[in-house]
Amino acid sequence: MQQWLNYLLDILNSPAAWNVVEAAFKIVLGVILGRIAGKTLVRIFARPEDLHRAIILRRLSLYTITGLFTASALMGLGFDLGVLLGAAGILTVAIGFASQTSASNVISGLFLLGERPFAVGDIIRVNQTVGEVLSIDLLSVKLRTFENLFVRIPNETVIKSEVTNLRHFPIRRVDIEVGVAYKEDLRFVREILLDVADRNPLCLEEPAPSILFQMFGDSSIDHTLRVWAKSENFLALRNSIPVEIKQAFDRHGIEIPFPHRTLYTGSETTPFPFESHPANGTSTQVPVST
Amino acid sequence: MSHLNQVPWWGAFHIAEGTCGKWEIGPSTLWLIHRSHEWAVVHRPSTDNEDMDHSISRSAYYVPASGNDCGDELTGTREGYQVRRYSFRDPQSDVSLTPALADRPIVSRPESTLFVPPHESVTLYLSTPLWIQIRVTESGRQIAEMPSFRMSDTWFGPSTIEGELCYATRTSGRLRRDDVPARLNRAITPLRVLNTGNDPLELVRVQLPAPYLALYKSDADELWTEAVTMTRSDGVEGAEVEIVTGAPPEVRGASRITGPRQTLKKNLFTSTFGAVGSLLST
Numbered sequence: 001m002q003q004w005l006n007y008l009l010d011i012l013n014s015p016a017a018w019n020v021v022e023a024a025f026k027i028v029l030g031v032i033l034g035r036i037a038g039k040t041l042v043r044i045f046a047r048p049e050d051l052h053r054a055i056i057l058r059r060l061s062l063y064t065i066t067g068l069f070t071a072s073a074l075m076g077l078g079f080d081l082g083v084l085l086g087a088a089g090i091l092t093v094a095i096g097f098a099s100q101t102s103a104s105n106v107i108s109g110l111f112l113l114g115e116r117p118f119a120v121g122d123i124i125r126v127n128q129t130v131g132e133v134l135s136i137d138l139l140s141v142k143l144r145t146f147e148n149l150f151v152r153i154p155n156e157t158v159i160k161s162e163v164t165n166l167r168h169f170p171i172r173r174v175d176i177e178v179g180v181a182y183k184e185d186l187r188f189v190r191e192i193l194l195d196v197a198d199r200n201p202l203c204l205e206e207p208a209p210s211i212l213f214q215m216f217g218d219s220s221i222d223h224t225l226r227v228w229a230k231s232e233n234f235l236a237l238r239n240s241i242p243v244e245i246k247q248a249f250d251r252h253g254i255e256i257p258f259p260h261r262t263l264y265t266g267s268e269t270t271p272f273p274f275e276s277h278p279a280n281g282t283s284t285q286v287p288v289s290t
Numbered sequence: 291m292s293h294l295n296q297v298p299w300w301g302a303f304h305i306a307e308g309t310c311g312k313w314e315i316g317p318s319t320l321w322l323i324h325r326s327h328e329w330a331v332v333h334r335p336s337t338d339n340e341d342m343d344h345s346i347s348r349s350a351y352y353v354p355a356s357g358n359d360c361g362d363e364l365t366g367t368r369e370g371y372q373v374r375r376y377s378f379r380d381p382q383s384d385v386s387l388t389p390a391l392a393d394r395p396i397v398s399r400p401e402s403t404l405f406v407p408p409h410e411s412v413t414l415y416l417s418t419p420l421w422i423q424i425r426v427t428e429s430g431r432q433i434a435e436m437p438s439f440r441m442s443d444t445w446f447g448p449s450t451i452e453g454e455l456c457y458a459t460r461t462s463g464r465l466r467r468d469d470v471p472a473r474l475n476r477a478i479t480p481l482r483v484l485n486t487g488n489d490p491l492e493l494v495r496v497q498l499p500a501p502y503l504a505l506y507k508s509d510a511d512e513l514w515t516e517a518v519t520m521t522r523s524d525g526v527e528g529a530e531v532e533i534v535t536g537a538p539p540e541v542r543g544a545s546r547i548t549g550p551r552q553t554l555k556k557n558l559f560t561s562t563f564g565a566v567g568s569l570l571s572t
Binding site: 169170171198200201202203204205206207228229230233 | 397399440441442443444445446450451453455458495
């Protein structure tokens, strides 16, 4: 036992032990200084609402300063950095082959931070997933969907796929499909639609609402009402306009038709032999003399 | 100018506990209900006939309002009513209502096109709806604010990418002060448009920097804002916008009611300069 204690004391008293302690201290100091420098840089250069820039600044300063202090600590321990870097090079090739996906994600992450198609807090759509960006990390982008689910999308997927940023521009267009019966006066319908848009306070007056004719459909004449809203009000307007259109159409007796099917029994003029008897509330098929 | 059946809706009011006050300001109807340790602010953007037309001009108050007007059902959940309750440790019976200008710039569009010939100037009188600020007199703290008429949103800028969110309104482009109807739910801004260019200037729409304007009251209780001058010159895109500080000379016996919501670092601002230009000429 005594022998072990003496051995331990010898190690602690040796200069190598102090070198290790010094190196550890340097690394810890590097991490602390990196964090402080990151916070200071964020305070100086990033506006409070610019989370994206804050994250980049914080990471850059932490990695650089910690890296420098670690290199200095290794040198203090007697490592030759040149040899270490050479060994790291060979190691990188080996690791690279083994972890192609991770490496690709890291590189993609760097491109994402540089290209900046979206920032933390934006609402984006990647493939079928729509959500708010929580963070852009080394390997992945984290989203919170509107169902409050956490979605992790690898950076490589984000780089490869089509990404739509729903909050990039301050205003957005809402398209609403409206079909009216063939008997309606289309000029009057357009007038009503524009009046509905005019009365909704969330609907922007400029860019002006517009109505686009789509087609003579199977059962209805279809138009698209295009109105603009502030991006944040998109959903509110999308939900309120159809209610107001329906109310206005009901008020003016304009029909929104169901699909129509006309049945023939082989002859263009003879009606389908079907009669209704509302008195007893039932319908029966009766023979019709032709 | 006289305002028939209109009394100023603003000022300090004493509403004893257990009673309430009712205000009719433009199309808006507002109730302030004083309960034990509580103020309830009920706002309906329409009149009793559910009319929300911007042209309605009402300015009246009933303090204390009759029991029928202030039933408990007011603070229940009813469509079209916005109810906010504020609780206080010490009972306070005095509130004050103050008019204020819009919290965003207002884009005004003349109902019919107006041209300003070269080297001419014209003064338009624009009237814009007021906001209602409610304060507890004792602490001076603002508890609620709402518009007397909710104007439609609009975008003002050279493109859908650049620009600023504003309120939209239409103006008849009145050129004589006496033609402006007296409405205590709206404030009047004298807007002088100066065309120093060599071709006629078509006024399609103008942006009124409402958040930067102070509000004044005349001795006849009309509300006026500081005057705004827009100068358009040749070879320069847009118009220079300048706020003439102080009450407009048209206002007799002016006294300042509220200062601007935002202060300008310099009197002349060029931020709306380009936008005004490109939109004026379209």
